[in-house]
Amino acid sequence: MSTFNVINPATEEVLAQLEEDSAASVQEKFELVKKGQQEWAAIPVAERVNAIRRFDGLLGEELEKLAKILSEEVGKPLQQSRNELNGARGRIAFFIQHSEKWLEDEWLVTEGATKERISYEPLGVIANISAWNYPYLVGVNVFIPALIGGNAVLYKPSEFSSLTGLAIRDLLYRSGIPQNVFQVVLGGGKVGSYLLDLPLNGYYFTGSNKTGKLIAQRVAEKLVPCQLELGGKDPLYVTDEVTDIDQVAGAALEGVIYNNGQSCCAVERIYVHEKVYDRFIDSFLQQAKALKVGDPLTEGTDIGPLTRKDQLAFILDQVQDAQTKGATLVYGGYRMQQPGYFMMPAVLSGVNHSMRVMQEESFGPVIGIQKVGSDQEAVELMKDTSYGLTAAVYTSNKERADQLLRQMNTGTVYWNCCDRVSANLPWSGRKDSGLGSTLSFSGIRAFVQPKSWHLRG
Numbered sequence: 001m002s003t004f005n006v007i008n009p010a011t012e013e014v015l016a017q018l019e020e021d022s023a024a025s026v027q028e029k030f031e032l033v034k035k036g037q038q039e040w041a042a043i044p045v046a047e048r049v050n051a052i053r054r055f056d057g058l059l060g061e062e063l064e065k066l067a068k069i070l071s072e073e074v075g076k077p078l079q080q081s082r083n084e085l086n087g088a089r090g091r092i093a094f095f096i097q098h099s100e101k102w103l104e105d106e107w108l109v110t111e112g113a114t115k116e117r118i119s120y121e122p123l124g125v126i127a128n129i130s131a132w133n134y135p136y137l138v139g140v141n142v143f144i145p146a147l148i149g150g151n152a153v154l155y156k157p158s159e160f161s162s163l164t165g166l167a168i169r170d171l172l173y174r175s176g177i178p179q180n181v182f183q184v185v186l187g188g189g190k191v192g193s194y195l196l197d198l199p200l201n202g203y204y205f206t207g208s209n210k211t212g213k214l215i216a217q218r219v220a221e222k223l224v225p226c227q228l229e230l231g232g233k234d235p236l237y238v239t240d241e242v243t244d245i246d247q248v249a250g251a252a253l254e255g256v257i258y259n260n261g262q263s264c265c266a267v268e269r270i271y272v273h274e275k276v277y278d279r280f281i282d283s284f285l286q287q288a289k290a291l292k293v294g295d296p297l298t299e300g301t302d303i304g305p306l307t308r309k310d311q312l313a314f315i316l317d318q319v320q321d322a323q324t325k326g327a328t329l330v331y332g333g334y335r336m337q338q339p340g341y342f343m344m345p346a347v348l349s350g351v352n353h354s355m356r357v358m359q360e361e362s363f364g365p366v367i368g369i370q371k372v373g374s375d376q377e378a379v380e381l382m383k384d385t386s387y388g389l390t391a392a393v394y395t396s397n398k399e400r401a402d403q404l405l406r407q408m409n410t411g412t413v414y415w416n417c418c419d420r421v422s423a424n425l426p427w428s429g430r431k432d433s434g435l436g437s438t439l440s441f442s443g444i445r446a447f448v449q450p451k452s453w454h455l456r457g
Contacts, residue, residue: 004187006162009075009305010296010340018162020187026154026194029183033152034125036180041122041150045100048148055175056092059085066167071296073163074132075305075341078297080259088136092144094423095444099148102444115455120448122150123225124201129192129215130165131206131229132158132307133262133363138206138229139168141427141438142447146204147177149447154200156185156192158207160307193218200224202447209361209387209432216435227436227446229264230429231361232389235382236267236418237404239375239395240275248394249283255392255419257291257345260303261365264433265390265412265419268362270369271378277371281349284369285331288347293336305341306364312341315364318357319346322368327351333366353384361387375400379407388430392418411437 002020007013021029040048059066067081076084102120109116128142135157143153157165169184185191189211196203196218202225205215212228219226236255242248255267272280296304306312312335319333333346343365351358351368358368372378382391392414393401405413411428414420421427421439428437437443 002187004159006073006160008072008340009307009309010072010342012339012341015072016163018186021185021191021194023194023197026185026191026198029154029185030125030198030200032180033154033183036178037122037125037150037152040147040152040178040181043150045103045148045150048150049096049099051176052092052144052148053096055172055177056089056096058171058174059089059092062171066164068297069163069167070135070161071304074135074161074307075296076259077301077304078299081296084134084136088140091137091140091423091439094439095140095144095148098441099145099444102441103149103448113456115453117453117455119451119453120149120445121451122448125152125154126202126204126447127195127198127200128153128155129195129203129205129207130155130157130161132160133259133264135161135164136168137421139165141229141443142204142206143168143182145438145444146447147172147182149444151201151447152181154183154185154195154198156187156195159186159188162186202226204446205229212434225436225446227438228429228434229427229436229438230389230432230434231363231387232264232266232429232433233268233359233361233385233387234265234390234392234410234418235269235271235385236392237372237378237382237394238270238272238276238280239378239393239397239400240273241395241397241400242276243396245276245279246283246287249280250287251394251418253284253287256367257288257303257365258419260306261345261367262307262363263419264429265421266363267367267392267418269358269382270367271372271381272369273378274371274373281330281369285347288331288345291345293342293344303345303365306343307341309341311364312343315343315346315362315366318355318360318362318366319348322348322351322355322357325352325355327355327357327368353381359385375404379404382408386432389433390414390418 206229331347332344336342345365391408426437
């Protein structure tokens with residue numbers, strides 16, 4: 001039996017030792033859900049929705065306990081863990097409200113000799129290979145509509161959020177989701193690879209670009225859906241027409257450091273028009289210095305530890321690279337001398353695109369702020385990336401914002417906001433940021449396949 005430890009990143013203590021799945025146990029779980037899927041698909045959509053409604057209720061009843069588990073294993077400040085759970089419940093409410101509408105048969109032709117309609121059938125058994133940074137949010141994007149759509153799910157939480165994955169499993173079972181419809185697979189990349197070897201009917205992954213490309217290559221010959229929610233190098237541009245520098249600087253800062261910057265849509269590059277650059281930097285630094293870094297279980301903590309120890313070295317290397325190439329470290333940028341994977345947020349000015357911090361996804365509390373002289377320069381820099389997840393523009397001029405955002409080759413754009421996801425809108429990436437969409441009606445239809453009916457008689 002192979003085991004792995006769940007580490008508290010704030011203390012470096014072992015929270016739990018869990019048994020890792022083997023190739024044989026993954027195969028057994030697949031056989032179990034393969035048999036259960038057809039029975040589940042035969043249940044009316046409304047009944048499947050009711051089970052999810054009960055799951056949502058349990059999330060609310062046990063929110064504090066679940067938030068504590070999440071904070072302990074990933075280092076997320078407790079209030080942010082509560083926010084994540086509440087945000088997940090908001091997305092579940094969307095699926096509860098809209099799934100029946102988007103899954104019911106559609107009649108296209110109802111008169112004449114040949115009538116025509118479309119029905120939507122489940123894919124079958126799908127893999128949900130999930131992420132540790134927002135395990136509830138990215139999880140419910142997949143397993144909730146998948147289950148409502150009549151699919152069975154092999155759910156692999158990240159090894160860094162396995163306790164949360166097990167909590168999700170237990171709540172689903174208590175809600176009436178059969179064990180032969182939802183199974184959790186535990187372990188690291190090796191265990192994830194076992195899923196890729198199975199004859200599944202769809203693969204849904206949230207994580208790094210590198211792993212996403214590997215998954216796409218491995219499953220390509222199966223000709224089944226493969227959706228990838230990957231990373232970003234999300235830019236934010238502050239024009240010279242902003243009306244409240246303090247408000248914009250505060251919004252940008254939150255976009256950088258929320259969840260310790262460990263978000264695919266976190267602000268990772270800031271471009272500021274030269275006319276407001278100095279004022280923006282001053283306000284940004286003043287607000288950054290007021291942030292509280294510390295124990296994620298202490299109320300009022302703004303920034304906890306990084307979840308993964310190896311990410312500390314990666315980010316500090318980015319900071320060093322920028323300084324070597326002429327950037328100025330105006331705040332933070334060092335590991336704190338205490339147990340845990342803590343670092344002070346790093347703010348760099350005088351950056352340019354020769355620096356890794358402006359090209360590589362950082363996935364941590366570090367930001368480069370670059371001065372620009374025009375909208376054209378800002379657009380060229382914002383587009384200078386292999387990623388295409390989000391882009392934000394702050395300006396009081398709606399027409400200017402619209403003109404700028406139309407030039408962004410990203411799945412999401414923001415005017416006077418950033419680092420935001422809504423269940424009403426598709427969440428999708430372009431280029432190295434992924435394939436496919438979750439959320440909105442397209443995120444419901446992503447887990448079913450259409451059947452066209454030509455009917456005479």
